Amino acid sequence: MPTQEVPRVGVIVPVYNVAEYLRPCVESILAQTHSNLEVILVDDGSTDASGEMCDRFAEHDRRVRVIHRPNGGLSAARNSGIDAANSPFLLCVDGDDVVSHDHVARLVAAFESPGVDVAVADFVAVDPTPDYPSVGRTSGEATELLDRETALTRLFHQRGVTNSAWAKLYRAELFDGIRYPEGALYEDLPVTYRIFGRANLVALTHDATYFYIQRPTSITAQKQIHRRMDAIRFASEAIAAVAPLGERVVSAARARAFMESVFYISELPSFAAASAVAPEVVSPLREYRREVLLDARNRMDARGFALAAFAGPKAVRALGLLRVRLSQMTRQKLQKEPR
Numbered sequence: 001m002p003t004q005e006v007p008r009v010g011v012i013v014p015v016y017n018v019a020e021y022l023r024p025c026v027e028s029i030l031a032q033t034h035s036n037l038e039v040i041l042v043d044d045g046s047t048d049a050s051g052e053m054c055d056r057f058a059e060h061d062r063r064v065r066v067i068h069r070p071n072g073g074l075s076a077a078r079n080s081g082i083d084a085a086n087s088p089f090l091l092c093v094d095g096d097d098v099v100s101h102d103h104v105a106r107l108v109a110a111f112e113s114p115g116v117d118v119a120v121a122d123f124v125a126v127d128p129t130p131d132y133p134s135v136g137r138t139s140g141e142a143t144e145l146l147d148r149e150t151a152l153t154r155l156f157h158q159r160g161v162t163n164s165a166w167a168k169l170y171r172a173e174l175f176d177g178i179r180y181p182e183g184a185l186y187e188d189l190p191v192t193y194r195i196f197g198r199a200n201l202v203a204l205t206h207d208a209t210y211f212y213i214q215r216p217t218s219i220t221a222q223k224q225i226h227r228r229m230d231a232i233r234f235a236s237e238a239i240a241a242v243a244p245l246g247e248r249v250v251s252a253a254r255a256r257a258f259m260e261s262v263f264y265i266s267e268l269p270s271f272a273a274a275s276a277v278a279p280e281v282v283s284p285l286r287e288y289r290r291e292v293l294l295d296a297r298n299r300m301d302a303r304g305f306a307l308a309a310f311a312g313p314k315a316v317r318a319l320g321l322l323r324v325r326l327s328q329m330t331r332q333k334l335q336k337e338p339r
Contacts, residue, residue: 007111009089009104010038010172012081014074019049021096021213024132026057029093030064031134034104039064040081041095045071050095075180075187078165082175090172092165096213100136103209107169110143110203117199118151119169120161123210136209144204149249151202152242155193156252157298158259160204163188167210174198186231193238193253197245228264232281235260251291255298258288262305265313266320274313285309285316 011029015022029039041054043066051068058064067080078092091107093099103121110119124137146154155161165180165188174195180187196202235257242249261284268274286309292298293306301323308315 006034006036007089007108008036008038008087009034009091009108009169010040010081010085010087011091011093011104012078012085013039013041013093013095014044014077014081015041015046015050015054015095016044016071016074016077017046017048017050018096019046019053021128022050022053024098025093025095026053026064028098028101028103028132028134030057030061031101032099032104033102034108037063037104038085038087040067040084041065042067042069042077042081044069044073044077073182075182075184078187079179079182082172082179085172088172090170090175092168093210094166094212097166098132098211098213100209100211101134102136104169106136106205106207106209110169110205113143113145113201113203115201116145116203117171117174117201118195119203119205121167121205121210122160122208123162123164123167123212124208125212125214127214132211136207139206139208141206143206146202146204148197148199148202149245151196151199151204152193152245152249153252153297154204155196156238156249156256157302158256159299160206161202163192165191166212168192170195181234184230184234185227186234189231190234190237193242197242228260228267229280231260232257232264232284236284251295252297254284254288255292255295255302257284258292258306258309259302261285262302262309262316262320265316266324268317271314271317274317277313282313285313 041057041064043051043054054066058066067084069080082090091104107119107121110116178191178194180191239250239253239257242253261281264281265274265277289306289309293303305316305319308319
């Protein structure tokens with residue numbers, strides 16, 4: 001993409017009962033140094049003031065469009081935004097998150113390398129605060145250009161790439177025939193790997209320009225353990241879907257299916273519940289634990305869970321509790337560092 005072009009970027013923001021968080025979110029988008037934006041706020045049947053706030057943003061900035069729709073969930077809202085967008089590039093931002101003012105510009109810059117179809121930013125998980133950073137955290141590392149197979153293995157191995165729809169800039173054409181599954185949680189999982197499977201190159205930046213707000217009432221914060229089965233199903237389906245791409249990618253997909261079972265067991269309310277999990281949860285643990293343990297391409301924490309899996313679901317849950325605590329401590333330490 002020639003550097004003199006200033007491409008239009010469609011920013012899709014699903015909005016549902018986030019009145020307390022919506023202003024900093026939208027203001028961070030409208031303050032982008034990349035000004036050629038199409039901002040689509042999708043009010044998914046909000047019952048608080050979110051819908052009215054969306055309309056006020058549209059009244060004051062011509063780049064903003066608002067879609068009011070009956071409540072259908074996050075996937076339905078994202079899909080409505082994708083359907084309505086009229087831009088060659090798409091970006092997703094959740095309505096309760098914040099982006100740095102150069103978030104779009106840094107991602108767009110990655111497309112200057114020929115063949116790039118997706119650009120990925122790093123993110124920082126933060127607690128709600130009255131004041132969010134306007135600039136991201138610069139890593140100093142060069143952007144990596146990943147071919148299709150490498151991008152997928154990194155995605156499945158969770159090595160610097162998450163399944164999240166947000167913090168990624170996509171060529172809009174990649175979504176032709178692909179939409180987020182409605183009525184399911186963990187809806188990003190079956191879409192992101194399919195998008196990567198269409199990309200020639202994925203540009204992986206290492207600058208944290210997306211701020212993921214950890215609020216206690218968010219969908220992911222609420223413990224809906226029974227809905228975790230969606231993720232286990234999606235991960236299992238991915239194994240067959242990527243089979244044409246070769247054993248390296250398939251092995252990584254099996255590792256992800258293993259980890260989805262780990263995540264399920266880690267969130268169980270008790271050790272007693274861990275001893276009575278359904279066969280479809282235990283099966284990936286038993287089937288893939290040896291492969292995950294012996295494959296050095298897997299992360300050390302995944303290999304640790306694989307070792308624990310030989311002792312059974314209770315050991316997996318115990319290690320999962322420890323992992324969560326260590327993650328919380330790391331996040332608290334990062335938030336205390338000077339900006």
